[in-house]
């Protein structure tokens with residue numbers, strides 16, 4: 001699907017959908033618990049339904065009706081399973097250790113960029129913890145064996161999703177486990193979110209400066225709860241507001257563990273200066289990778305040079321997000337340079353637009369382009385705009401409900 005956007009500011013009220021990250025964790029913890037958990041405000045994006053289906057394949061009973069899921073924990077896990085992780089890095093990296101700890105011989109399928117996204121820390125650590133991989137740098141691949149507890153040494157710089165996956169899985173071994181970081185942990189707020197969800201589902205994690213300890217003998221306990229709003233999706237509207245739109249953003253938890261709530265502070269700081277221009281900014285993407293596409297849009301309209309640093313792993317997401325933002329914003333008339341690990345953005349008053357851009361099969365690139373278009377002079381055509389369904393299937397309807405002119409071509 002291609003979408004043609006005729007530039008106009010957005011106006012109205014929006015309640016961003018429930019958090020994808022929180023929902024993945026709640027579904028997995030509930031499926032690993034004894035008993036039944038009810039999860040309210042579950043948003044059925046493609047990634048979330050991918051995790052739902054995968055947990056069913058591992059033996060959980062999950063009924064989804066509207067935005068409510070009733071999850072009956074895994075009684076007997078099957079001997080073998082095939083898990084189609086579609087394009088969801090979270091599903092893949094959370095469920096490799098979970099399937100392994102359940103002792104299920106599992107084939108993992110995936111598509112889009114997922115087969116290329118790294119799983120190196122697992123390949124290195126699992127063979128000495130009872131699990132073998134039949135893997136040749138792509139998908140499908142198979143794991144076989146039963147994961148044991150103990151000490152895991154993990155590089156913190158590739159993805160925090162390995163830490164989350166291990167944290168969720170290791171309580172199933174019943175043993176004491178320790179995950180030791182061999183380098184600085186990027187995306188740390190996502191691990192904090194994992195630990196918070198685990199605590200609600202009855203499992204305690206001890207945190208030291210460079211390790212996470214799971215004391216022995218713990219079990220997940222069923223828990224009812226509602227998924228809180230998604231700050232990563234709210235960010236698109238926050239930035240639209242900085243660029244002149246007037247959207248009332250509702251229903252987000254200010255005290256959330258979501259690192260992406262930082263967008264509120266960033267937007268507050270770059271207020272218009274006495275020359276009527278937004279102040280440029282330098283932001284580290286270390287804790288907030290998913291904000292990078294929309295921050296690149298913001299920088300494109302600031303009065304000076306903005307920098308998004310510590311962003312090397314953005315090249316390992318649904319697309320190479322540094323290359324994609326450089327290409328798309330420059331096509332609209334921006335001035336963006338991608339380095340190995342950063343974006344350098346020279347801001348302009350407005351962008352010419354009048355161009356076609358590819359969404360690079362990446363939901364966050366498509367949504368960032370839609371917000372950039374609100375400040376372009378001429379229409380913008382977004383190719384492959386349906387990719388928003390990965391995290392925000394209603395995005396285009398919401399955009400139109402705010403007065404955005406987005407025609408399906």
Ligand SMILES: O=C(O)C1=C[C@@H](OP(=O)(O)O)[C@@H](O)[C@H](O)C1
Nearest residue numbers: 021090159160161187190289290
């Ligand atoms: O744990 C999570 O829910 C996520 C962690 C982040 O990945 P990395 O840890 O790979 O940066 C983030 O980019 C992703 O969208 C969701």
Ligand SMILES: C=C(OP(=O)(O)O)C(=O)O
Nearest residue numbers: 087088089090091290317
């Ligand atoms: C990177 C993302 O998700 P995942 O890693 O789960 O594919 C994302 O939602 O931007």
